[in-house]
Amino acid sequence: MKLILERRLVPSRLASWGGVGFSILLALMMGGVVFLSAGANPFKAYGVMFLGAFGNFYNISEVLVKAIPLIVCGLSIAIPAKILVWNIGGEGQLAVGGIGSAAVALFLSPFLPSALVLPSMVIAGFLAGGLWAFAAGFLKARMGVNEILTTLMLNYVAIYWMENLYFGPWRDPTGTGFPGTAILPESAWLPRFPGTRIHLGLAFGILAALFLQWAFYRTRWGYEIRVIGENPKAARYAGMNITRHILWVMFLSGGLAGLAGMAEVSGIHYRLQQGLTVGYGYVGIIVAWLSRLNPMAIIAVAIFLASLLVGGDQLQSVMHLPSAVGLVLEGTLLFFVLGSDSLARYRIRLITKSKEPQSKEQRA
């Protein structure tokens, strides 16, 4: 007996989304093994995680707080992935977006009417992140430099630059030991939903997702993106300018990551400080792939992954288990989902190997 994979003519939708569900189950089982090895009861641990994420109103609001950068970063990764360009520099673009918006808040806000401070920060964050990614896009489009390497390397540059700023020239002069800039003026704070830390960035994420979903199917840009992603050769044959698309898509992608950085600075920390780059740019990659690059699914997946992160934090305080379990779950989840992709494209057949003639008679 033998299991074989047979290619499906049309990828199965049921298998595609069913595969995601099955992957979640497998990842939870793997997580259970991790809990057992740490000497904890997996069911109790998952209970703590679940309550930590959804147990009360505040916890749910914290999940949404974490989902904001994940939604925006997930979209940022998904757009270039649509045309087979891999931006894994979300983390650096987020940092640079934070730098750009913080610069506006710290140094330009005294000269701006207060109503213009936030819009200027949005633009600055978007531009900063966008240009950061554009550099990698330019190298790819003009010189064929691998964007995976350049975007990844630029993460280090961006993060060290940011650290240099808040440890050095931008350090809060009145601050004690804590590394960070001075608190931003209140005009630079994103409004929050009363009683929670949920800020206006949530609207950025949802609007961006809705816009992209619409744009992919209802604009000329979206059609070209879908064609390039499906078959670059056909795109060139149809006279599409792939180089220009790579440049714009990278700018847009970096811009969104930059926007996530701006929202973190302006909605959560109120300053540029250590803890801005905690991996949202990387988790965004997982969000994008779990959602199969579908903008609407990105919102749901981002909330789900955020609940793992928030729940993971609770493990630490309640059960003294490492909060990194949340990340372990996300990693294994991505692993299984990539594997389950083949279930959508192939069907599994169980076949009996019977080269011997007698098995033929048995059947007959």
Added chain:
Amino acid sequence: MAQTVIRMERITKRFPGVLANDRIDLEIEPGKIHALLGENGAGKTTLMNILSGRYRPDEGEIFAGQKPVKFNSPRDALESGIGMVHQHFMLIPSQTAAENIILGLRSPRFFLHQARIEKEVEKLSRAYGLSVDPKAVIDELSLGQQQKVEILKLLYRNAETLILDEPTAVLTPSEIEELFTTLRNIAKEGKSVIFITHKLEEVMEIADRITILQRGRVIAHLTPEEVESRRELARLMVGREVVLKVEKEPVPLGEVVLELRDCSGFDEGGHQAFHRITFAVRRGEIFAIVGVAGNGQSELVAAIMGLRPMSSGELLVFGKPLGRGASPPMESVGYVPEDRIGMGSLPSLDLVDNLILTSYRQFCRKGFFRKDAATKRVEGLLPKFHIAPPDVHALARQLSGGNLQKLILARELSKGPKLLISEQPTHGLDIGATEEVWFELLKQRETAGILLVSGDLKEVLSLSDRIGVIFRGRLMGVFSTEDEDWIEEIGPLMAGVRQERKR
């Protein structure tokens, strides 16, 4: 050795909504060339995919020698000595011929004895008359040469039964001759060859045994001696009389739509692909470029379409010079590429997206994409060009080869082009579909000038008004199809032999 190497008994295979093979019996003898004849969709390829282990039959048995066998993969089939060269080659473009030939073999396990393998490949290629440089990278080989690599791949694995799916579709007359010589050599060694085709003359030329399929069923098993005429063979194949003669009414000539002046260009590898090509195409005529594959015609078309640069010369479309590397205006230039799947289609996108690929700008206004308008247009095109399934939501990958070609033609013709460039437009199509395509091309002359690039001499002679013969990138001569004296010289010219003109 047993008289029959392979026997297929009552093979049945169903696909959703289609009975592809209906209780088919087939016997393959050693040392014989067996032709499998039938129209598109008759079930030839499905049957052979079953024999080569790619599909499993729903019912029926396969016997190799006298033993029943079950193939779970092409590898299983190869272990029983059965291998297949698919219509769309399965080669790794970035690797060399030799690397492709050893691909997937269980040995060598770790160390590659590059030089030894190359030597073995060379020996095989000499033995069967398959001249291929083992060190050549697949990407740089013509389709004809890639086919040789595929055949070598099977011979290297000691296949006893070689299945070739429409092998002549990508070849030109002299390459076809070469292939036939190779196939005869292979048969002489006692190996058997199964040859899928729908070209009657090829069947008559090379086959020792003929099996005709019609809609998934065997209609006849014959030997060439039993066939009275090509007409009878055609009738058996399609179930009706087929007229092979094309009625061609002359159309008054109009303005020049495409002009090349002294154009030269290079291929992927930086070698001169075409050299100082000069010709003009006017509205109302079909100008054909005929030549053996790999003589620069693909590069020439790519250069005209702005897909690769020209090194020198002047290119005028509708009388206006086209800048270097610029594409001609898509809305009035139709292009039917040779590579239908790789260049012409978007496999995972729906038929709407596919049918507007080169005219999508019409459906865009101020950056918005008007999907409803596009869908409406496509709903009209599908029945008009007999594309099956006539469902706008179907994906391109679900279409058969013939339907895919009809889709591309529908797309390019519905633009109402003033210049149409068509590469191998009927390659791989059955007689019915070929007639439809020919009819459409002839009709287009009323509004367009047509550049036809084809290796099918019969097609070129039936359709075109003027013919240019290309050899090693040079235009050997341009002449009218009315000029009977010249027609005799096309063959020698395609081989690079220039004769004194008789009159």
